[in-house]
Amino acid sequence: MKKAxxxxxxxxxxxxxxxxxxxxxxxxxxxxxxxxxxxxNLYAQNCLGCHGDGKSIAGSITLKNPLYLSIVSEDKLRxxxxxxxxxxxxxxxxxxxxxxxxxxxxxxxxxxxxxxRDVSKLPTAPIPPYSAxxxxxxxGKAAFSQSCASCHGNDGSGGPKxxxxxxxxxxxxxxxxxxxxxxxxxxxxxxxxxxxxxxPATPMTPASVANITAWLSSHRxxxxxQAPTSSPANK
Amino acid sequence: MKVPIQKxxxxxxxxxxxxxxRLHVKKIWESTAGHHVPQSAGSWFYVFGSATLLxxxxxxxxxxxxxxxxxxSADEAYATLEYLTYHQQLGWFLRAMHYWGSxxxxxxxxxxxxxxxxxxxxxxxxxxxxxxGLALLVCTLGLxxxxxxxRFDEDAYWGLGIGASIMGRxxxxxxxxxxxxxxxxxIASETLSRFFALHVFVLPGAVIALVxxxxxxxxxxxxxxxxxxxxxxxxxxxxxxxxxILKKEGVPFFPKAIDKDIxxxxxVIGGIVACAFFFGPKGPGGPADPLQINANPRxxxxxxxxxxIAALMPAEIETFALLVGPAVVGLILVALPFLNGTGxxxxxxxxxxxxxxxxxxxxxxxxxxxxxxxxxxxxxxxxSAEVTPDAQILHRTxxxxxxxxxxxxxxxxxxxxxxxxxxxxxxxxxxxxxRLTKPQLVRQVVxxxxxxxxxxxxxxxxxxxxxxxxxxxxxAEGVPPARDVTLSRNTKN
Numbered sequence: 001m002k003k004a005x006x007x008x009x010x011x012x013x014x015x016x017x018x019x020x021x022x023x024x025x026x027x028x029x030x031x032x033x034x035x036x037x038x039x040x041n042l043y044a045q046n047c048l049g050c051h052g053d054g055k056s057i058a059g060s061i062t063l064k065n066p067l068y069l070s071i072v073s074e075d076k077l078r079x080x081x082x083x084x085x086x087x088x089x090x091x092x093x094x095x096x097x098x099x100x101x102x103x104x105x106x107x108x109x110x111x112x113x114x115x116x117r118d119v120s121k122l123p124t125a126p127i128p129p130y131s132a133x134x135x136x137x138x139x140g141k142a143a144f145s146q147s148c149a150s151c152h153g154n155d156g157s158g159g160p161k162x163x164x165x166x167x168x169x170x171x172x173x174x175x176x177x178x179x180x181x182x183x184x185x186x187x188x189x190x191x192x193x194x195x196x197x198x199x200p201a202t203p204m205t206p207a208s209v210a211n212i213t214a215w216l217s218s219h220r221x222x223x224x225x226q227a228p229t230s231s232p233a234n235k
Numbered sequence: 236m237k238v239p240i241q242k243x244x245x246x247x248x249x250x251x252x253x254x255x256x257r258l259h260v261k262k263i264w265e266s267t268a269g270h271h272v273p274q275s276a277g278s279w280f281y282v283f284g285s286a287t288l289l290x291x292x293x294x295x296x297x298x299x300x301x302x303x304x305x306x307x308s309a310d311e312a313y314a315t316l317e318y319l320t321y322h323q324q325l326g327w328f329l330r331a332m333h334y335w336g337s338x339x340x341x342x343x344x345x346x347x348x349x350x351x352x353x354x355x356x357x358x359x360x361x362x363x364x365x366x367x368g369l370a371l372l373v374c375t376l377g378l379x380x381x382x383x384x385x386r387f388d389e390d391a392y393w394g395l396g397i398g399a400s401i402m403g404r405x406x407x408x409x410x411x412x413x414x415x416x417x418x419x420x421x422i423a424s425e426t427l428s429r430f431f432a433l434h435v436f437v438l439p440g441a442v443i444a445l446v447x448x449x450x451x452x453x454x455x456x457x458x459x460x461x462x463x464x465x466x467x468x469x470x471x472x473x474x475x476x477x478x479x480i481l482k483k484e485g486v487p488f489f490p491k492a493i494d495k496d497i498x499x500x501x502x503v504i505g506g507i508v509a510c511a512f513f514f515g516p517k518g519p520g521g522p523a524d525p526l527q528i529n530a531n532p533r534x535x536x537x538x539x540x541x542x543x544i545a546a547l548m549p550a551e552i553e554t555f556a557l558l559v560g561p562a563v564v565g566l567i568l569v570a571l572p573f574l575n576g577t578g579x580x581x582x583x584x585x586x587x588x589x590x591x592x593x594x595x596x597x598x599x600x601x602x603x604x605x606x607x608x609x610x611x612x613x614x615x616x617x618x619s620a621e622v623t624p625d626a627q628i629l630h631r632t633x634x635x636x637x638x639x640x641x642x643x644x645x646x647x648x649x650x651x652x653x654x655x656x657x658x659x660x661x662x663x664x665x666x667x668x669x670r671l672t673k674p675q676l677v678r679q680v681v682x683x684x685x686x687x688x689x690x691x692x693x694x695x696x697x698x699x700x701x702x703x704x705x706x707x708x709x710x711a712e713g714v715p716p717a718r719d720v721t722l723s724r725n726t727k728n
């Protein structure tokens with residue numbers, strides 16, 4: 001009994017000084033959003049829901065798309081991450097723009113995305129640049145018929161494999177740059193090939209990408225079902 | 236040098252007799268630890284009182300040790316807790332012992348109270364024993380709450396905020412009570428100072444005084460005999476009957492009836508040590524900063540049921556329920572030994588008492604579980620961190636995909652889960668396309684209703700179209716979208 005009285009607290013203290021499951025570590029310490037570091041953590045908390053991570057897919061374009069990452073510049077990634085895309089469903093993440101991330105955290109995300117670049121997976125055809133002026137609407141219709149109509153239908157209002165890309169509400173929610181980006185990089189995770197693989201025998205040229213973007217954009221309608229004055233259709 | 240044992244024994248006895256001659260230690264011991272109790276009281280059901288007292292003594296020891304490091308200032312309290320938890324050798328274990336000791340103390344005290352109620356121990360002539368026990372329960376809960384404040388983290392801050400909000404509802408003197416509680420208009424250093432004083436001076440002092448009274452009553456009016464069905468308590472005869480029981484089967488508490496208390500004490504200490512070892516201390520969580528919008532405060536275990544009630548009760552009855560409810564419960568408990576002080580003691584013949592006890596414990600259990608899971612709290616980062624299962628993204632039109640993005644961007648996921656991922660404040664959207672038609676979805680999104688805000692002002696018509704187009708697709712494979720049965724009936728007519 002006396003031994004037990006002596007050894008019980010000694011045993012408890014000995015066990016407690018080793019590495020028991022209840023012992024908190026510095027990793028358990030509460031961290032403010034500004035203290036979260038590391039690309040994996042930051043991406044998981046701020047980007048994963050809308051963009052997925054290559055393993056999971058999401059509503060918006062996956063950022064692990066090698067073609068997308070090859071055409072977008074580091075500065076552009078930085079400005080989109082920090083400032084969002086005004087008027088569209090990409091929020092500004094930087095504190096100075098109303099978000100919750102410091103410049104350092106924004107930089108971590110940008111560098112992490114850049115590290116995802118993988119040139120070995122790029123097509124051999126000449127890759128259209130990230131941005132360019134809208135092309136010719138009439139030529140865009142022809143290019144669309146050749147490259148996209150088999151899925152989206154001849155007039156773009158939906159086909160056997162994919163839905164409408166000329167729906168007024170859809171076009172109200174996406175920017176011209178988004179239309180161009182998806183035309184170039186596709187949504188391979190959803191079955192939409194990139195510019196080089198829609199018809200591998202004849203990859204889309206930079207001009208046809210600009211023309212298709214112009215043709216799609218020309219379908220924009222305002223709340224009165226009229227083409228807005230800035231629409232390529234009115235140019 | 237060898238000292239004869241006899242000589243040492245004589246010296247020890249001499250010292251003891253000298254002390255006893257002045258302090259009457261033997262007499263006090265015989266009249267307290269040696270007092271006679273009914274043999275039937277040496278039951279496993281009678282161990283909770285001493286176990287609660289043991290927890291309190293453990294809290295005193297660990298509390299004094301914590302106070303050697305803890306600085307009760309708003310600037311330093313949090314830092315000292317972090318130091319104790321992450322840097323001081325065994326500091327985490329000390330904190331964990333104090334935290335789990337508190338939980339054990341409240342839990343065992345509630346078991347003690349349940350046993351006293353079911354065994355009719357509150358009845359004549361033990362009214363003051365019951366009342367002092369009630370006061371001890373209030374003080375113990377006060378110690379637990381003020382102990383939570385000592386962490387001075389987000390749990391403490393928002394717990395104080397809720398406490399102040401309840402105080403502020405008291406008619407006429409609400410504001411004065413809030414000022415008195417917080418030591419000013421806001422939660423600051425003054426608040427921590429007065430809660431520290433309550434936690435380490437006022438409440439422990441009150442507990443010591445009340446325990447003395449409680450034990451004094453145990454000595455003067457005796458420990459309740461193990462109730463026998465059919466043996467009724469009558470004011471006129473009970474004292475004589477109890478004296479007869481003691482005469483017939485009374486045994487000294489020490490050493491004849493204490494064995495089960497000692498064994499229980501060992502288990503209680505073992506339980507506290509084991510919980511501290513395996514689960515560690517609580518917190519500190521985020522700092523007590525009202526600007527911290529990601530705070531996810533939770534009260535300590537024994538207050539979770541209050542958290543649930545406060546979250547779930549309709550807003551219209553909040554003030555009434557928060558002010559009148561505790562007063563009514565308190566009044567019933569105080570009046571109990573006077574209104575129900577005689578008659579049957581055994582729970583076997585008191586079905587109402589058993590049902591009330593079961594209902595209280597089941598309600599506490601359910602409310603505590605709800606408080607732990609708190610499905611009413613939005614998951615604040617679900618919109619940006621929770622992925623949507625692939626099956627809910629594949630084979631969607633571009634417009635529907637924009638709807639999926641809108642669902643994330645407008646933070647619908649914070650309250651509505653898809654396939655279990657996201658908040659639970661609102662219904663799951665996993666099969667919303669089977670439950671609501673397009674017009675119903677549009678109306679719900681634009682006008683809100685049923686605890687959901689109206690989003691008409693925050694969404695463009697195209698966003699509503701996209702969102703609804705996407706939600707219609709959220710249904711089991713092969714199941715058609717919901718249809719409006721009233722429309723089909725009108726068509727038939």
